[in-house]
Amino acid sequence: MTTLGPVLAGTRVLVTAQRRATDLAVALERRGAHVSIASSLGVESHIDEDTLLAQTRQMIATGADIVVVTTGIGFRGWLDTAEAAGIGHELIQALQSTRIVARGPKARGALQAAGLVPDWVAESETSAEIADFLITEGVDGRTIAVQHHGAGDDGLEKRLAAAGGRPFGLVVYRWGPPPDPVAVECSVRDAANGAYDSIVFTSAPGAAAWLAVVRALDVGDELLRLEKDRRLVLAAVGHVTADPLRDAGFEPMLPDRARLGALVRSLVMRLGDASDSIPTQAGDLRLRATAATLDHAPLPVSPTGLAILRALAREPGSVRTREELLEVLPGESDDPHSAEVAVARLREAIGRPLVQTVVKRGYRLAMREATS
Numbered sequence: 004m005t006t007l008g009p010v011l012a013g014t015r016v017l018v019t020a021q022r023r024a025t026d027l028a029v030a031l032e033r034r035g036a037h038v039s040i041a042s043s044l045g046v047e048s049h050i051d052e053d054t055l056l057a058q059t060r061q062m063i064a065t066g067a068d069i070v071v072v073t074t075g076i077g078f079r080g081w082l083d084t085a086e087a088a089g090i091g092h093e094l095i096q097a098l099q100s101t102r103i104v105a106r107g108p109k110a111r112g113a114l115q116a117a118g119l120v121p122d123w124v125a126e127s128e129t130s131a132e133i134a135d136f137l138i139t140e141g142v143d144g145r146t147i148a149v150q151h152h153g154a155g156d157d158g159l160e161k162r163l164a165a166a167g168g169r170p171f172g173l174v175v176y177r178w179g180p181p182p183d184p185v186a187v188e189c190s191v192r193d194a195a196n197g198a199y200d201s202i203v204f205t206s207a208p209g210a211a212a213w214l215a216v217v218r219a220l221d222v223g224d225e226l227l228r229l230e231k232d233r234r235l236v237l238a239a240v241g242h243v244t245a246d247p248l249r250d251a252g253f254e255p256m257l258p259d260r261a262r263l264g265a266l267v268r269s270l271v272m273r274l275g276d277a278s279d280s281i282p283t284q285a286g287d288l289r290l291r292a293t294a295a296t297l298d299h300a301p302l303p304v305s306p307t308g309l310a311i312l313r314a315l316a317r318e319p320g321s322v323r324t325r326e327e328l329l330e331v332l333p334g335e336s337d338d339p340h341s342a343e344v345a346v347a348r349l350r351e352a353i354g355r356p357l358v359q360t361v362v363k364r365g366y367r368l369a370m371r372e373a374t375s
Contacts (some may be wrong), residue, residue, distance in 0.1 A: 004066040009035025011274035013294035013301045015198060017190055019043045019206040019213050021182065022076055023263060027203065030267045035299070039199075041190035043213040044206075047179035048080060050090055055081070056088050058148075058173055063090065063097045068145040070098060071133060071159070072121070073106040075113035077175040081150060084175070091308060095119070104133055106152070108262075128261060129243065130159040143167030149285070150175060155277040178208050187216055195222035196230055201236040201270060202293045204244050205263070211247040227252055234292065240266045275299070281319045282371040290316055297355070307332055308349040311342075315358065315368045324365040 012035035018024050021042035028038040059081070062070075074076045085094040085122035098119055105111040105121040107128030114121050123130040137147070137330035144164055146172040162168040181187050191213070194202060204210040217223050230253060237253050239245035248255045256273055268289030280287035286297035295302045295312050304312065309348055310331045315323055325339035332345055346366055348357055359369045 010019040012299045013296040014294050017202045017279040019209050029041045042181050043187050043209045045179040045182045047177045050174045050177050057249055065095045067148045069102050071149045072106045072110045074332035075109040077150050078113040080175040130157050134159050134162040138166045144339040191216045203238045205240045209245050214251050228366045238270050264274040284371050285357045303352050307345050319368050320370045322361045322365045322367045361368040
């Protein structure tokens, strides 16, 4: 009797983010996944803090007609910087009398946590929607403070200025080089070698940076092949994050809402979907990147045993000859007896009726009979 395990047991997931990477990893590990983190970009905090504080003091003194908050982490960083300089309370007071526009629910949540209520929220989480909204209402002569997100100015200030506004940027953090470039290269090589079941992306710049390493190492074809063979799921938190992946030829999985929680749920449903399991007499078999599970419980199989199971699972229930199994075994042996030994070791390790011998023909998975 197989003990039911966590739905992501046996899976290996690569997280390419830095911001909230730990939160994402914990959520996936709670469901049984083994998570690796290799941040493809770093976050440079408080670029030119003196300028940021000077702009903040000026805004406190003279006010601004509109403040655009583009990210939750950037807004919190702005408040932290002001607090450390002894002007945090004054900044909050100034913002309470200023019209605030938020780019998405994360920015709104950060504002609400500070006791502030945005006048309007761009649900698409794009700066283009903010520009369209403000320009339609009219920005001529208005002073507009724009808290930049990690990639810097994305054209919002230029559009507002062209419409007659007087925007200025508040640079709180910016994307920088990865904290461990070697780890990123290793993650790309491992992914191309089939070491992960899924790779998770939470920002477009992060996805683009990871793909740049893919191109540098010339392993794009390997990754595309793994995705086509349903052995690798690329997951993006939203459409903007997915764009660089789509441009590279991938078909990333997207949650129904651009939130980390929704991303985790979608990944759980995708990797734990019953349609990806094989109904055997021993239980529902799932083949992961580096493991196999029965009813979500990991099996004690070696890489050789996993290779055999993968070969038998290409057409579940079909017979594979010793010679066919020999082709997937590591090494260069041409003795069919090696396949017999490998199957015997696999059976011994599993201890369940999973692989059947078909006399004088070969081996197949022991399939569960369909019930009417």
